């Protein structure tokens with residue numbers, strides 16, 4: 001049996017799946033946690049990756065692997081391959097003013113036409129502008145800008161700081177893929193190329209794409225990862241990328257990596273594009289993921305440019321496009337409200353299902369972390385419609401789930417407005433295991449809802465890339481369905497939510 005592996009280096013944790021390349025059947029899996037916060041040193045991801053490999057029983061029998069990961073996180077490297085500062089993640093909103101400035105300088109229409117995006121604080125381009133303006137000494141040291149999956153792939157191939165990597169700091173070996181490049185704000189899905197003018201506008205320095213050939217760096221020019229195509233390989237895992245076998249962090253799994261056969265490394269992908277691959281999403285499928293972020297996306301044959309910025313026009317990992325709307329407030333809304341109520345997730349679910357659709361008029365606009373769609377980075381969460389009679393624990397629990405899903409339902413409407421056909425909705429992500437989330441999704445979305453069997457679909461999509469790079473063809477593994485809650489659309493839930501949203505204080 002040929003085995004392939006996929007990684008999801010996500011916001012809260014690192015997950016690894018090992019699958020049968022022929023059938024896509026799960027053979028074993030592992031995971032390790034990431035630290036909290038919107039600013040994280042990439043070394044934590046590296047450590048978690050090593051632990052997750054160990055937890056998954058090592059990679060000795062694996063033929064190929066690929067890395068999916070959280071998008072947009074800014075990893076800055078100097079000439080010696082050192083990380084210049086902790087990465088600013090997709091949910092770090094400090095660059096909101098930089099986003100507004102870049103939008104003013106270029107114009108929303110032109111930005112959308114050139115990159116498929118209108119800047120919000122999540123996108124990498126706003127983060128490099130923030131560093132230019134707030135940390136100029138660090139900005140001067142920057143020799144390359146990468147994303148989380150790019151950096152992990154580079155490290156797995158054996159590159160990194162001289163003291164802690166077998167092959168040293170060759171920045172020209174950095175790679176990425178079109179799905180993750182399309183979330184930077186300086187890569188064009190329609191042109192299939194970097195927009196180096198935009199990079200220079202944001203960071204004040206020239207940039208060029210990595211060549212893949214070792215050579216002397218050109219001192220002032222910033223290197224951007226070489227963009228690999230679908231099915232392409234980035235290289236191979238270096239047998240001692242985690243250090244010499246004796247120094248490995250967690251001997252068993254990493255030790256087998258050091259002594260095992262060569263492992264091909266796929267291109268990797270942004271997590272949402274990887275999930276689309278893992279689900280085998282087709283035209284008409286709309287994927288809703290409820291993890292740290294809330295995302296609603298579909299696979300499209302044409303690049304999307306929405307000058308309102310509601311839909312981001314990413315590229316996907318199969319050669320097509322991935323229109324997407326993303327909220328900052330998803331699974332953590334449920335943990336926050338469960339914390340307020342002093343209950344666990346099971347009890348939150350029981351309470352929410354006890355209340356009537358519409359939660360007795362109680363609405364939670366859940367902007368605990370500010371918001372990205374709509375672009376309200378400084379806003380805060382607020383409950384609306386509370387009366388003595390309606391202020392019950394059940395209504396508060398239901399309002400949390402309804403509010404979280406209504407943000408995504410607005411995204412679905414915007415995807416449709418951009419031309420995405422929508423015939424069914426596939427529900428994935430950690431919070432979807434909550435029965436109330438599944439049942440309430442069937443009331444908030446006006447589409448048949450399908451819940452694929454529980455699984456790490458981002459990691460699975462990365463494994464699709466690994467199998468594709470290894471065997472030369474994209475595998476078509478089946479996806480089992482776990483549940484299909486009966487359609488029970490209640491339009492008043494969204495109407496009440498929209499009414500309450502009009503009263504939001506933008507803050508700032």
Ligand SMILES: Nc1ncnc2c1ncn2[C@@H]1O[C@H](COP(=O)(O)OP(=O)(O)O)[C@@H](O)[C@H]1O
Pocket residue numbers: 010011012013290291292293331332334335345346429430431432433434
């Ligand atoms: N039964 C549940 N009910 C609600 N939320 C849950 C439940 N199980 C897990 N979660 C939440 O799902 C999130 C993890 O989902 P995941 O998709 O792995 O996130 P990410 O990919 O962003 O790291 C956590 O915030 C966790 O609290």
Ligand SMILES: O=C(CO)[C@@H](O)[C@H](O)COP(=O)(O)O
Pocket residue numbers: 010011012069070071072090122183271272291292293294295326
């Ligand atoms: O910002 C985006 C996509 O644009 C997020 O989807 C991140 O990619 C993080 O994903 P999770 O870790 O929440 O899965």
